[in-house]
Amino acid sequence: MRVCHVITRLIIGGAQENTVLTCRGLVERGHEVLLAAGRETGPEGSLWPQAERSGADLVRLEHMRRAVNPLHDLRALRELVSLFRRTKPDIVHTHSSKAGILGRAAAARAGVPMIVHTIHGMSFNRTQGAASRATYRFLERRAGRHTHAFISVADAMTDQAVAAGIAPRARFTTIRSGMETDRFRPDAAARAAARAAWGAGDDDVVIGTIARLFDNKGYEEILAAMPAMVRGAPEARFVWVGDGARREAYRERLARIGLEGRVTFAGLMPPEEVARLLSGFDILVHASRWEGLPRAVVQALLCEVPAVSFDNDGAAEVVLDGVTGRLVRYGEVEGLARAVIELAKDAGMRARLGAEGRRRVVQDFDWRTMVERIERVYAALREARGGC
Template sequence: MKIMHVSTRLILGGSQENTVFSCAGQADDGHEVLLVFGPIEGPEGTMLPTVEAHGGIVPVETPDLVREISPRRDLRCLGNLRRLIREHQPDVVHTHSSKAGILGREAAWRESVPAVIHTIHGLPFHPYLAKSKNAVYIAAERWSARRCHTIVTVADAMRDQALAAGIGRPAQYRTVRSGMVVEPYLDDSISMLETRRNLGLPEDAFIVGTIARLAELKGHDDLIDALSSKMREDPTLHLLWVGDGYWSDRLLGRIRDLGLGDQVHAPGLVSPERIPDWIRAMDVLAHPSYREGLPRAVVQGLLSAKPVVAHDLDGAPEVCIDEVTGLLVRPGDQQGLATAIERLRSDPALGLRLGAAGRELVRGPFDHRSMVRELEAVYRTVLERPGTPR
């Protein structure tokens, strides 16, 4: 099978990891895999070295595939994608993210690709955007849904929200969990204390960690607002922020202004292979994001048997089940966020129970091999339909 994946930005991020693991697994299964992406810019890192190190994925950068709306560049990109499709003759074009999804599906549809698939990792429209922008995004997604055979979602919540907005038909949708290499998260051979020593973190601190870009809507301000007073009273309460982003200087400036620089650890960008170590060093993984598909960081925390606190929105409740595998907080409820974290600090047995239940819930469905198998089944279902061109 010839498979072409199209993704807007190959930065260090959840949807990009999903895409690269899909490509790698499919290449390992003997398929010809092409990964098309736009320019990689900014402080958020790149997955390109991982792609190149694999050796079985053909990476192609197309210069006009950019996140921003740019009619002239978008038209050039559409032409480039059509040219690549004609050159490589893929059986499947699988698009990821909003811009790549809109242009990639249109290009594949015009070129009569036998199977056109799109994955919704997170919807481009949300309550924190202006109504006019949301209207444009919804119209574009409705239009693009008519130009693909199947829409994959990483969470049932994404399917439900898309259908509520009039995007696609129920029969088009299939939920496939966002896979990852689970074994490093399941490895309990190294203790939390030893990990902290290796990473230079304080052994006696209670560490609340996040794995997220330092960016808008990721909830770092909520953690500051929820915990800063308690942190000033208690020097053993620490934050660990793994990630980088455009808000890094502002957020770390807030920390310095509050006099909490010694209690907030910000290692910046970390390679995906090192994420299990940083999670192992945490007492609690907090994910107070305001917009997600199904947050991989939450799944990674659960795989690591850590208690998780997350906002009750989008796909998070499908894995962070309140009082069963984690604690959910109403978005924006900073007091509720502080209370949930304090509950876990004061009741270690609760954290152990939630973490164990969470690990058991996610260890199978989020294995990257499960994702690759399920995606191949999606492709073959489309390709084996009567009338599909060969």
């Protein structure tokens, strides 16, 4: 089949990694694949180099931008309609909010026979004002009218979409966001090297976070919990992997609370380097305010690093409280601190939860498994629509 994937930006991020791996896998399985994305990147880094190695044909969309801009959005819509009419894909498969709304509208206008959308995270969420939430909910309902199949990275995404009236449950399939699981495994040499680079000793407990440096990723909540964490676990050190617009603001906040010496800003890392760093962690903290299903948590579990997470969106589907990590009620900063302290003080618990975490996710989150399941959705959709 000829498949066109569309995403807003190819920054370093979970939805983008998922999309590039999907394109790579579909190419390997004999499909003709086109990947279209806006040129815009940012401080989060770029996945264009990985996309170029995927084997897919690439199109850089001139007018696809993350920010809402009616002029650029209209031009991006026209650009996509022209692309689909020219390339005549059997399937258009969209990802992310802006590309999802514009891409599906363009595909319908161009007469594309099959339209699929992956929900990596809802476009409307608790961090938005009421007007923004209502607008995105309305746009998603409109887009849902001409979406033949939805893929959700977590059951929670399906539940939220169905509750919002976007489409009936029968159109949704949950397929876990795949990753190169063979890269992510416990590695003693990598652990020693990473901890040496951070200045962490054998008795230190390294508490890591992997996320872009902006507030929606929960850094404000982590910062609020850190004084209690350090009081309860003086051996705690923190490593933050990622970059973003709030880096200097977080540095200033750490200086004000006297903890700047406790945090290593590891900076932006390409996806292939993340596994090496994860081996150096003892605990992963994920405090995102909204996220479909956090890939960093899965990657940590693959490396047998237990996770502490807010019970938010799809996190509870991988962070099983007392089984693979500790799950904390959303927004409870004191609970976040208590959970981290508990794990920091109990190496045996960390080892047990980490090992169980790897056992539970290693197969379900393999990128090849993801591609096979996506291909089955395509095949079922084609059959249901009369072999179009």
